[in-house]
Amino acid sequence: MAENILTVENLNIAYQGVPAVMDVNFTLERGKVLTIVGESGSGKTTVIRALMGLLSVGGEVTDGTMIFNGHNLRTLSKSEWRAIRGKDMAMIFQDSGSALDPIVRIGKQFRELFTSHIEITNDECDRRAIELLESVSLPNGADILRRYPHELSGGQRQRVGIAMALALDPALLIGDEPTSALDVTTQSQVVMQMLELAKEHNSAIVMVTHNLGVAAYMSDYIIVMKKGRVVDAGTPKDILENPSNEYTKQLKEAVPTLGGGRYID
């Protein structure tokens, strides 16, 4: 039987006591991709921030369990979180590029990332960083390592963010609209690269997107959220061929068409 890397049961989250996410359940196996879709304010970001232990101020998990790789995430101490985050579990934000430290060269940021989790020489850090940059289509890695973030384009910075997220072979990669700030061509390239790398590393992915087309293309499972609850869940085929919820039907209709055909067909 495939190993579950993540099990979420009856997850409830509130901000200042006001419920924002209610009764969310899902499981994810190693190497699989789960996408959360839904309208703005439906609770997507709240769910994945809870998974990273990074709910914004006032946010609190009020009920339920989240088990990641045998760890009960609700009971982790700050130092246990630090050990897991970035290593076993990594996150790519919409603007991961801008999360880079603006006054530190890229090479040094890679070294800091590696050395905070593993014993490694500087030369080995640089070698691995260059390899990772190559895998996200940044072939001039040695040059990139010498640069500051502002000396890169937005797309290059986002690729650096993805390379860093994958640097320590995370078992789980969490993405919040990881490509939405990029132009459409770069978006599809970056999604493909994320998928390829995740497959190579046997990492699972939980990703938030507004776009059911992207979700259908890249996922093994899709969860549709509305007003803090899961209103539909299943494989892309289940969701698209038999949307059980009126809202999913509307989302499906809203998928943009490409060349006259729906992207998801």
Ligand SMILES: Nc1ncnc2c1ncn2[C@@H]1O[C@H](COP(=O)(O)OP(=O)(O)OP(=O)(O)O)[C@@H](O)[C@H]1O
């Ligand atoms: N820091 C906060 N304080 C209070 N309420 C919040 C906070 N963050 C989110 N919420 C509320 O929680 C609900 C879910 O928000 P969340 O950001 O998770 O939605 P989302 O589906 O990710 O939206 P979007 O697609 O716009 O990013 C919303 O009603 C929102 O107003």
